[in-house]
Amino acid sequence: MLFFLRRLAAAIPVLFAVSVFVFGFVRVLPGDPARLVAGADATEQEVASARQALGLDRPIWEQYVRYVGASLKGDLGVSSRTREPVIDVIAARFWPTLWLTLAAMGWATLAGTFIGVWAGTRRGRWQDQMAMLFAIGGLSFPGFWLGLLLINLFSVHLGWLPTGGFDSWLSLLMPSFTLGVGVAAVLARFSRSAYVDVAAEDYVRTARSKGLRERRVIWRHGVRNALIPVVTLTGLEFGTLLGGAIVVETVFAWPGLGRLLVDSIAFRDYPVIQAEILLLSAEFMLINLVIDMLYGVLNPEIRLRS
Amino acid sequence: MAPSHTPLLSLQNAARTLAFAVGLGLAAPALAAGQITVGVGDNILGLDPTDLNDSVSLSASRLFFQGLYGFDRDLKLVPVLAEKTDVNADSTQYTVHLRKDVKFHDGTPFNAEAVKINYDRLRDPANHLKRQSLLEAIDKVEVVDEFTVRLVLKAPSGVLLNYLAHSGASILSPKAIAQYGKDVSRNPVGTGPFVFTSWATDNLKAVRNPNYWRKGRPHLDAVTIRSVGESGARLALLRSGEAQFIFPLPQETVQVVEKDSRLAIDTTPSIVTQYVALNTQKKPFDDVRVRQALNYAIDKTAFIKVVYNGFGVPQDAPVAPGIAYYSKQGIWPYDPAKAKQLLAEAGYPNGFETEIWNFSNTLNNRASQFLQQQLGAVGVKLKLNPLEAGVATTRLWGAKTPEEAEVRMFFGSWAPSTGDADWALRPLLASRSFPPALYNISYFKDAEVDAELQKGFATADAGQRKAAYDRIQKLVWEKTPWIFLSVNTLVAGRDKRLTGLTQMPDTSLTYEDAVLQ
Numbered sequence: 102m103l104f105f106l107r108r109l110a111a112a113i114p115v116l117f118a119v120s121v122f123v124f125g126f127v128r129v130l131p132g133d134p135a136r137l138v139a140g141a142d143a144t145e146q147e148v149a150s151a152r153q154a155l156g157l158d159r160p161i162w163e164q165y166v167r168y169v170g171a172s173l174k175g176d177l178g179v180s181s182r183t184r185e186p187v188i189d190v191i192a193a194r195f196w197p198t199l200w201l202t203l204a205a206m207g208w209a210t211l212a213g214t215f216i217g218v219w220a221g222t223r224r225g226r227w228q229d230q231m232a233m234l235f236a237i238g239g240l241s242f243p244g245f246w247l248g249l250l251l252i253n254l255f256s257v258h259l260g261w262l263p264t265g266g267f268d269s270w271l272s273l274l275m276p277s278f279t280l281g282v283g284v285a286a287v288l289a290r291f292s293r294s295a296y297v298d299v300a301a302e303d304y305v306r307t308a309r310s311k312g313l314r315e316r317r318v319i320w321r322h323g324v325r326n327a328l329i330p331v332v333t334l335t336g337l338e339f340g341t342l343l344g345g346a347i348v349v350e351t352v353f354a355w356p357g358l359g360r361l362l363v364d365s366i367a368f369r370d371y372p373v374i375q376a377e378i379l380l381l382s383a384e385f386m387l388i389n390l391v392i393d394m395l396y397g398v399l400n401p402e403i404r405l406r407s
Numbered sequence: 408m409a410p411s412h413t414p415l416l417s418l419q420n421a422a423r424t425l426a427f428a429v430g431l432g433l434a435a436p437a438l439a440a441g442q443i444t445v446g447v448g449d450n451i452l453g454l455d456p457t458d459l460n461d462s463v464s465l466s467a468s469r470l471f472f473q474g475l476y477g478f479d480r481d482l483k484l485v486p487v488l489a490e491k492t493d494v495n496a497d498s499t500q501y502t503v504h505l506r507k508d509v510k511f512h513d514g515t516p517f518n519a520e521a522v523k524i525n526y527d528r529l530r531d532p533a534n535h536l537k538r539q540s541l542l543e544a545i546d547k548v549e550v551v552d553e554f555t556v557r558l559v560l561k562a563p564s565g566v567l568l569n570y571l572a573h574s575g576a577s578i579l580s581p582k583a584i585a586q587y588g589k590d591v592s593r594n595p596v597g598t599g600p601f602v603f604t605s606w607a608t609d610n611l612k613a614v615r616n617p618n619y620w621r622k623g624r625p626h627l628d629a630v631t632i633r634s635v636g637e638s639g640a641r642l643a644l645l646r647s648g649e650a651q652f653i654f655p656l657p658q659e660t661v662q663v664v665e666k667d668s669r670l671a672i673d674t675t676p677s678i679v680t681q682y683v684a685l686n687t688q689k690k691p692f693d694d695v696r697v698r699q700a701l702n703y704a705i706d707k708t709a710f711i712k713v714v715y716n717g718f719g720v721p722q723d724a725p726v727a728p729g730i731a732y733y734s735k736q737g738i739w740p741y742d743p744a745k746a747k748q749l750l751a752e753a754g755y756p757n758g759f760e761t762e763i764w765n766f767s768n769t770l771n772n773r774a775s776q777f778l779q780q781q782l783g784a785v786g787v788k789l790k791l792n793p794l795e796a797g798v799a800t801t802r803l804w805g806a807k808t809p810e811e812a813e814v815r816m817f818f819g820s821w822a823p824s825t826g827d828a829d830w831a832l833r834p835l836l837a838s839r840s841f842p843p844a845l846y847n848i849s850y851f852k853d854a855e856v857d858a859e860l861q862k863g864f865a866t867a868d869a870g871q872r873k874a875a876y877d878r879i880q881k882l883v884w885e886k887t888p889w890i891f892l893s894v895n896t897l898v899a900g901r902d903k904r905l906t907g908l909t910q911m912p913d914t915s916l917t918y919e920d921a922v923l924q
Contacts (some may be wrong), residue, residue, distance in 0.1 A: 131798045131801045132795075132796075132797025132798055132800050133797075133801055136800040137797060137800055138537070139460070140460035140461070140537065141846060142834060142845075143460070144540045145843055146532075146539075146540065147537065147539060147540055148804075150532060150539065151537070153535065154535035182452055183453055184453060184589065185593070193607065193608050249643075252639075252640060252643045252647075253643065256643055257643050257646045264644050264647055265635060265644070266609060266610065266633060268610075351640075352640055353640065354609055354633070354634065354635040354637070356607070356609050360636075364450070367797060368797075
C-alpha cells in the first residue's frame with residue numbers, strides 16, 4: 102500500500118513536466134488556430150475576433166499562468182473546434198475507447214496466451230506451426246482491410262451487425278475483433294517463446310520428476326512464470342489502445358480518443374490536445390503501476406525485493 | 408451521449424445473445440416509416456448557424472433553422488420567413504415585411520423583435536460569432552411594428568438580401584438564446600421543419616416539427632445524421648440499408664452503387680470552382696503571357712476525368728454557372744504549341760521551375776500531380792508542396808505584405824456561399840483582399856476591376872450590377888490571374904425509396920420535401 106502511494110506521489114511532478122512540455126509543444130506547431138477557427142473565407146476582423154475569443158492575443162506567459170491556474174481548479178478550458186468544455190469532449194470519447202480497449206484486450210489476451218502456451222507445449226509439431234501461422238497472419242493483416250472485409254460480410258451481405266458507430270454492444274463486436282487480432286498474434290508469439298524458455302528450467306523438470314500431473318506442471322509451474330513478460334507486454338498494449346486506435350476508429354466510425362487527437366491536431370485545438378496528452382500520460386503511469394503490482398502477485402520474490 | 412454504462416459481456420453471453428439477435432433479425436436495421444439516416448463525411452462541430460463555417464454543420468443546422476431569405480435549388484433568392492422587402496432608392500434602407508404565421512419550436516412567436524434580437528446578437532463583436540461579417544453592412548435594426556423590421560445600412564449595398572439568405576444569418580428562438588447562452592449551439596431551437604432531439608459525437612437526431620408553418624410538410628417523421636469519415640465505411644452504410652443517403656459518395660465507388668438495383672446516384676452541379684492562383688506580383692507570373700500560356704497548357708477535360716472521375720465541367724467564367732451575374736466567357740483552349748510560343752515570347756523558351764502548393768488531401772494532391780505532368784510537357788517544372796491545413800494557414804496568411812508572400816502557385820477552390828457574384832469575386836480579386844485580409848492569393852491588382860467591384864457591391868440595381876460583373880469577368884478572363892480549371896459536380900448515393908431530398912449547389916441538404924416510400 103505504501104509502495105502504491107509513493108508511486109502515485111512520484112507521478113505528480115512527472116505530470117507537471119508533461120503539462121509544460123505539451124503546452125510549449127502545441128504552440129511550436131506551425132499553424133494559426135484563429136485562422137482555422139474563423140475559416141478560409143473569414144475577414145481579417147473575424148480572425149482577430151477569433152484570436153481574442155481563444156485568448157491567443159495575450160502574451161504566452163499569461164496564457165500559461167491562466168492554463169495552470171484554471172487546470173488546478175479542474176477547468177480544462179473550452180475546445181476551440183466545438184466550443185464545448187474540454188472535459189465533456191474527452192469524456193464523450195473516453196468511455197467508448199475504454200470499452201473498445203477492454204473488449205479487444207479481453208479476448209486477445211485470453212486467446213493469445215492460450216494459443217502461445219498450446220503451441221509451446223507442442224513445440225515443433227503441426228499444432229505449433231498452425232499457431233505461428235495464425236500469429237504471423239494476424240500481425241501482417243492490415244486492420245484497415247480486415248475491418249472493411251468484416252463490414253462487407255456482416256453488415257452489407259448478411260445484415261447482422263451495424264457497420265459502425267457505438268449505438269449498442271453489437272457495434273462493439275467487429276471493432277474489438279479487428280483491434281484484438283494484432284494483439285492476440287503478438288501475445289501468442291510472445292507467450293510461446295516465454296513458455297518454451299521456462300519449460301527448459303530446472304524447476305519444471307523437478308516438478309515433473311516429483312510426479313506431478315502434466316496439467317499442473319504446465320499451468321502452475323510453467324505458465325505462471327512465463328506470464329511475467331506477457332503481463333508487461335499486455336500492459337503496454339493496453340496503454341497504447343487506451344490512447345485510441347485511429348485506424349479501427351476510422352473504419353468503424355468509432356467515437357474514440359484516437360480520432361479526437363488527430364482531429365484536434367489538424368485543427369490546432371490547443372486545449373483538447375493538452376488535456377488528452379495529459380490524460381494519456383496519466384493512464385500510462387497508472388498501467389505501469391498496476392503491472393509492477395502484478396509482478397508481485399505472480400512472483401512473490403519480486404514483491405519481497407521491492 | 409455515448410452509452411457509458413454499456414455492460415461488458417462475457418464471450419459466452421455475447422455469443423448466446425448474438426445467436427438470439429440473429430434469430431429474430433434484431434441486428435438488421437429497423438426502418439420505421441418515414442425515418443431516414445444520412446451519412447456525411449465530417450463531424451458536426453456545432454448547431455448554432457451564426458457561429459459555423461463548415462459546410463457539414465451548416466447543412467445540419469438547416470433541419471432546425473431558417474432565415475428571412477433563402478435559396479432555391481437553382482440558387483435563386485427566395486423569401487422564407489420574410490414576405491417581401493422594400494428597398495429605398497439609394498439602397499441604404501431595407502424594410503422587411505415578415506410572415507405572421509410562424510412560431511419557434513419552443514412556442515415563442517416569430518416577429519420583428521425576434522429578428523432584432525438575432526441580428527443585434529450576430530453584429531455585436533463582443534459575441535465573437537463566426538458569421539459576424541454577414542451583417543457588417545448594417546448600422547441599425549429597427550422594429551417598425553410587430554411584423555415589420557427596418558435595416559438601416561452604413562453605406563449603399565446591393566447584396567444585403569443574399570447575405571440574409573446565408574444559413575449563417577438564420578433566426579434562433581430569442582427565448583433559447585436567453586436561456587442557453589453559449590450552449591445554444593448544443594440546443595438548437597428555430598422555426599425549421601425539424602425539431603432537435605439529441606446530438607452525440609457522431610450522431611444527430613431530429614423529429615418532425617408538427618407545428619411547421621408550411622402546412623403538410625415535412626413528410627419525414629425523423630432524420631438522423633451520422634458522421635462517417637472513411638469513404639468505404641460510408642458506402643457500406645448505404646449498401647447495408649443503415650443509411651438512405653450518403654454524401655459525398657467517393658467518385659471511384661460510383662460503379663458499385665450503379666450496379667445495385669436498390670440504389671441511385673444523385674448529381675448536382677456545384678458552385679465550387681477549382682483553379683490555380685498565380686502570384687501576379689512575382690516573376691515569372693507578373694507577365695500576362697506566362698499566365699495565358701499556363702492556361703493553354705492544361706487539358707481541362709482530361710483534368711476532370713483524371714482527378715474527379717469525370718464529375719465536373721470545365722470552368723468557362725471566373726464564377727460558376729449557378730452564381731448570380733455569371734457571365735460566360737468560353738473555355739480556354741488546350742493548345743500546348745501556343746503555350747510554348749507564348750512562353751518563348753515572354754523570355755522563357757525553355758520554360759522555368761516553380762512550386763505549387765495545395766491543402767493536402769487525396770484529390771488535391773492528385774490534381775497537383777496532374778498539373779505537374781501537363782505543365783512539364785511545355786517545359787514548366789513544378790515542385791509539388793502539399794500543405795497540411797494548419798501549416799497552410801501560416802504560409803498563406805502569414806505574409807503581411809505582397810512582397811513577403813512566398814506563394815507562387817496555389818491549387819485551391821472557392822465556394823461563394825452567398826450565391827452572388829460579389830462574394831465569388833471580391834474576396835479573391837480585389838486589391839483590398841490580399842492576405843491576411845482575405846483570399847486574393849494571386850495578389851491580383853487591377854484598378855478597373857477594383858472600381859467595378861465597388862460599383863457592383865454598392866447598388867441594388869440589377870442592370871448596373873450586371874454591367875459591372877460582365878466587365879469584371881471579361882477582364883479577369885483576359886488577365887488570367889488563375890489557371891481556370893473546373894466546376895465540380897456533387898455526387899451522392901441514395902436509396903431509391905427516398906425521393907425529394909435535394910442537395911443545394913453549396914452541398915447543403917434540404918429535407919422539407921423528402922419522402923420515403
